[in-house]
Amino acid sequence: MALKFPIFLDAQSTTPCDPRVVEAMLPYFTERFGHPASRNHPFGWEAEAACDAARAQIAKLVRARDPKELVFTSGGTESINLALKGVAEMYREKGNHIVTTVIEQRAGLDTCKRLERQGFQVTTVPVQPNGLVDVDDIKKALTDKTILISVMFANNEIGTIQEIAAIGKLAKEKGIIFHTDATQAVGKIPVDVEALGIDLLSCTAHLMYGPKGVGALYVRRKGPRVRLTALIDGGGHERGMRSGTLPVPLCVGFGKAAEISAEVMPEESARLAKLRDKLQDMILSNVEEAYLNGDPERRLPQNLNISFAYVEGESVLMGLNKETALSSGSACTSATLEPSYVIAALGASAELAHSSIRFSLHRFNIEEEVDFVGRRTIEVVKRLREMSPLYELAKEGVDIKSIQWKAE
Ligand SMILES: Cc1ncc(COP(=O)(O)O)c(C=O)c1O
Known part of the structure; x- marks a missing residue:
């Protein structure tokens, strides 16, 4: 199809x-x-x-x-x-x-x-x-x-x-x-x-x-x-x-x-949870340092929220937005890009709060769409990391948090 x-x-x-x-x-x-x-x-x-x-x-x-x-x-x-x-x-x-x-x-x-x-x-x-x-x-x-x-x-x-x-x-x-x-x-x-x-x-x-x-x-x-x-x-x-x-x-x-909703809820929740779990497994098993946000059990069946270390959520969205509508937790307010206050409230670092992506499924999504989004997300995150000096340093074993950045 x-x-x-x-x-x-x-x-x-x-x-x-x-x-x-x-x-x-x-x-x-x-x-x-x-x-x-x-x-x-x-x-x-x-x-x-x-x-x-x-x-x-x-x-x-x-x-x-x-x-x-x-x-x-x-x-x-x-x-x-x-x-x-x-x-x-x-x-x-x-x-x-x-x-x-x-x-x-x-x-x-x-x-x-x-x-x-x-x-x-x-x-x-x-x-x-x-x-x-x-x-x-x-x-x-x-x-x-x-x-x-x-x-x-x-x-x-x-x-x-x-x-x-x-x-x-x-x-x-x-x-x-x-x-x-x-x-x-x-x-x-x-x-x-x-x-x-x-x-x-x-x-x-x-x-x-x-x-x-x-x-x-x-x-x-x-x-x-x-x-x-x-x-x-x-x-x-x-x-x-x-x-x-x-x-x-x-x-x-x-x-x-x-x-x-009352009529279709049991069947729909089960179907969407299955698709969501498939997407989650696909991403987490193919991308290192990708973290699931929120409780893995007590959550809505159609929700998936993942933080990708070393990449900005907004950059991931930009890489995908011609073909896929997703959302990052960050809110663009005036000139500053604020990290998600929800992810920050979980105790995540500012970097991880900046790098969260929300995937949320609906009644009319089909499995092929979810597969496509999973594949493309993996590609985009990998490509962004290849361009990231921070990711390069981290891979060389440098503790990013210990770096003393020179003041301008
Ligand atoms: C948790 C939550 N509360 C309130 C609202 C606001 O609802 P509405 O868009 O109908 O004003 C939203 C909208 O997305 C929401 O997600």
């Missing part, structure tokens, strides 16, 4: 929309265009029913008791903002302390920074070298002023899956609200808000083969009933928590994506 280029192996940035999702959405742009809050005619009733059905599909996927526990938002970023700021403002009288982790996505970290500027205290717990948070560290960080624990379900760079059940249990024991950014987990691995003791859960459609621009926040209604201050005021939609006309086609697409 002829391969189609470029090959997309960057599915933790976004996923392609499933054609079944697009098909479900289409009528809601044209003939079924009603406003879901129009209570007095069939156009409105039809739109409201479609949004409610979508809500029920998402509720089923995350095992929420009641579809009303899901609030539609514009995506993961907004859900996280609503959860963190909404709890902070609502429970301010009770306390001003939040516990989170160093490897949260920027939406979580930056929201916490803003809350700190507003007088809240945030404790950011570290992770262990495998990317897992030690639940004891969270326990030690709690004070009588802690109102919220926020820990991501699965990491966007290294795929590591946190011990959510243990954190949920701890939060329950202490009577503290527990939020999880499950943007990367929902639709990929089983998520059960009841069994895991989750009070607030953020998710997004575009990472589970749904459309961009729609997400949801699960807000527990019973045991405890979580209350939030809204970020957006207006017509009081979404039970007052998120005003604004619902994007009906996007909600319908999100619901359909949830329904499909």
Whole structure:
């Protein structure tokens, strides 16, 4: 089978929309265009029913008791903002302390920074070298002023899956609200808000083969009933928590994506994990000094993150980007290229944090694509190393760290 280029192996940035999702959405742009809050005619009733059905599909996927526990938002970023700021403002009288982790996505970290500027205290717990948070560290960080624990379900760079059940249990024991950014987990691995003791859960459609621009926040209604201050005021939609006309086609697409994910999850996870393992074995057995980042077991089935010593992640991507879409953990901010803060948090050196590459697979990848990317990655890394004076020195047995570089 002829391969189609470029090959997309960057599915933790976004996923392609499933054609079944697009098909479900289409009528809601044209003939079924009603406003879901129009209570007095069939156009409105039809739109409201479609949004409610979508809500029920998402509720089923995350095992929420009641579809009303899901609030539609514009995506993961907004859900996280609503959860963190909404709890902070609502429970301010009770306390001003939040516990989170160093490897949260920027939406979580930056929201916490803003809350700190507003007088809240945030404790950011570290992770262990495998990317897992030690639940004891969270326990030690709690004070009588802690109102919220926020820990991501699965990491966007290294795929590591946190011990959510243990954190949920701890939060329950202490009577503290527990939020999880499950943007990367929902639709990929089983998520059960009841069994895991989750009070607030953020998710997004575009990472589970749904459309961009729609997400949801699960807000527990019973045991405890979580209350939030809204970020957006207006017509009081979404039970007052998120005003604004619902994007009906996007909600319908999100619901359909949830329904499909629930159906295909066991088979799809097994298939992608097998392909991922093949890619991992291929690279690690052919490239020396290539290191797997994150826990080898507790990780998303479609994620693979490897650091290649002596080469810059960005250079590897440049060598591959005509034919393959991958991602490095580094973020290009203004003129500087910052190493991945997630890989750095594992205790890796700055060099290894600069040299990480994330391979993330999706529903429509085929084995031949994965084989191609594996082969090309090996070639590119080897070629870059041949041009690297540092690699040359290392091969001659020089301890790179001991070199005294002459100052300019
Ligand atoms: C872990 C994590 N949280 C939050 C987000 C933000 O979600 P959205 O793009 O829907 O705003 C992402 C997006 O990739 C993510 O990976």
